[in-house]
Amino acid sequence: MPLFRFFSNDLAIDLGTANTLIWMPGKGVILDEPSVVAFDRNTKHIIAIGHDAQTMIGKTHKDIKVIRPLRDGVIADFEIAEGMLRAFIHKVTKNWQPPRRVVIGVPSGISEVEKRAVRDSAEHAGAREVHLIAEPMAAAIGIGMEVHQSVGNMIVDIGGGTSEIAVISLAGIVADLSLRIAGNVLNNNIIQFFRRTHNLLIGERTAEIIKHKTGSAAPLEEELEIEVKGRDLVTGIPKMIVVSSVDIRNSLTEPITDIVNGILRLLEQTPPELASDILERGIFLSGGGALLKELDKRISQATGMAVYIADDPLQAVVRGTGKVIENLSYYSPVLIKNTRY
Numbered sequence: 001m002p003l004f005r006f007f008s009n010d011l012a013i014d015l016g017t018a019n020t021l022i023w024m025p026g027k028g029v030i031l032d033e034p035s036v037v038a039f040d041r042n043t044k045h046i047i048a049i050g051h052d053a054q055t056m057i058g059k060t061h062k063d064i065k066v067i068r069p070l071r072d073g074v075i076a077d078f079e080i081a082e083g084m085l086r087a088f089i090h091k092v093t094k095n096w097q098p099p100r101r102v103v104i105g106v107p108s109g110i111s112e113v114e115k116r117a118v119r120d121s122a123e124h125a126g127a128r129e130v131h132l133i134a135e136p137m138a139a140a141i142g143i144g145m146e147v148h149q150s151v152g153n154m155i156v157d158i159g160g161g162t163s164e165i166a167v168i169s170l171a172g173i174v175a176d177l178s179l180r181i182a183g184n185v186l187n188n189n190i191i192q193f194f195r196r197t198h199n200l201l202i203g204e205r206t207a208e209i210i211k212h213k214t215g216s217a218a219p220l221e222e223e224l225e226i227e228v229k230g231r232d233l234v235t236g237i238p239k240m241i242v243v244s245s246v247d248i249r250n251s252l253t254e255p256i257t258d259i260v261n262g263i264l265r266l267l268e269q270t271p272p273e274l275a276s277d278i279l280e281r282g283i284f285l286s287g288g289g290a291l292l293k294e295l296d297k298r299i300s301q302a303t304g305m306a307v308y309i310a311d312d313p314l315q316a317v318v319r320g321t322g323k324v325i326e327n328l329s330y331y332s333p334v335l336i337k338n339t340r341y
C-alpha cells in the first residue's frame with residue numbers, strides 16, 4: 001500500500017552533536033537545525049531550540065542558558081536533550097498525529113543509559129515504535145553501500161563532537177572506533193592559535209568561518225589568506241589581522257593526525273579479507289568534517305587507499321535513517337538491538 005506508506009507519520013532522525021535532521025518518508029529532509037537548546041536555568045523550561053536558540057548564544061541574560069546537550073557525543077544533560085528531541089519531533093508533527101515509528105541515528109560509542117534516554121524521549125514525544133541505528137551504519141546506507149553483503153566497507157563519519165570510524169560487513173559493524181575529536185576540537189584549536197600566537201580573542205562563530213574558508217588537512221594548490229577580526233588581549237580593543245591558510249593548517253595538525261591514526265589503527269584491527277575489500281573499494285567520508293579541504297588527500301596519503309567524500313556529507317546519516325524507515329523489515333538486522341526488558 002504505497003499510499004499509506006507515503007502519508008504515514010513515520011520519522012527518521014539524525015540526532016547529531018552539531019545538527020539534528022529529520023526525514024519523512026515520501027518527503028525527504030523536513031528539518032535541519034543545530035542541536036542547540038535555550039532554557040530557563042531555574043525551571044529548566046525550554047525557551048527555544050535549533051536556529052532560534054543558536055541566535056541567542058552569547059546574547060542572553062543570566063536566567064537563560066544556551067547549550068548543545070550532545071556536545072561531545074555524550075548526553076551532557078539528559079533532561080534538556082530529551083526536551084530538545086521532543087520539541088524537534090513536535091515541530092515537524094504539529095497538527096499531525098504523533099509519529100508512529102521512529103528510527104534514530106546515534107553515535108556508536110553511546111552508553112546503554114544514553115540509548116535508553118534517546119528511546120524514552122522519542123516515546124515521550126508519542127512514538128509507538130523506536131529503533132536506534134549506529135551513525136556510521138546509517139551513513140554507509142545513506143551513501144548507498146550494500147551493507148548486507150559479505151564485503152568490507154570502511155566509513156569515517158566526522159561530526160561536531162565525535163569522529164566515528166567503522167568497518168561494516170554482513171549488516172553489522174565488524175570493528176569501530178569512536179573518537180571525541182571532531183569539528184569542535186578543530187574550532188578550539190583555531191581559537192587557541194589566535195590567542196597564543198596573535199594575542200587575539202576570537203569567538204566560536206569566527207573560528208567556524210575561518211575553518212570553512214581556509215582550514216585544510218594538507219597543502220593547498222594555492223594557499224589562501226583571510227582577514228580575522230577579534231579583540232586584542234593586550235589593549236582590549238578590536239583588531240584585524242591577516243593570516244595564511246598555512247598557519248591555520250598547522251594549528252589543526254594534532255587533531256587531524258589523531259583522526260588519521262584512528263583510521264590506521266582500525267585498519268590494523270580489520271580481518272585481512274575485509275581489509276583487502278577496503279583496499280579495493282576505498283574509504284568513504286561523511287559528516288560535516290568531511291568537507292575540510294584536502295582531508296581526503298591526507299587520509300589517502302597516510303593509508304595508501306582511495307578516499308571518497310559522500311555526496312552532501314552533512315545529510316548522509318539522515319538519508320540512511322530515511323532509507324531504513326522506508327524499508328524497516330529489510331534493514332532490521334542493522335538496527336541496534338533493544339536490550340531493554
Ligand code: ADP
Nearest residue numbers: 016017018019159160183212287288289291292
Ligand atoms: P554531527 O553529526 O555531530 O551533528 P555534522 O555531520 O552535522 O555533525 O557536522 C558538523 C561539523 O562539520 C561541525 O563541526 C562543522 O564545523 C563541520 N563542518 C561543516 N562544514 C564544514 C566545512 N566546509 N569545512 C570544515 N568543517 C565543516
Ligand code: MG
Nearest residue numbers: 016159287317
Ligand atoms: Mg553526525
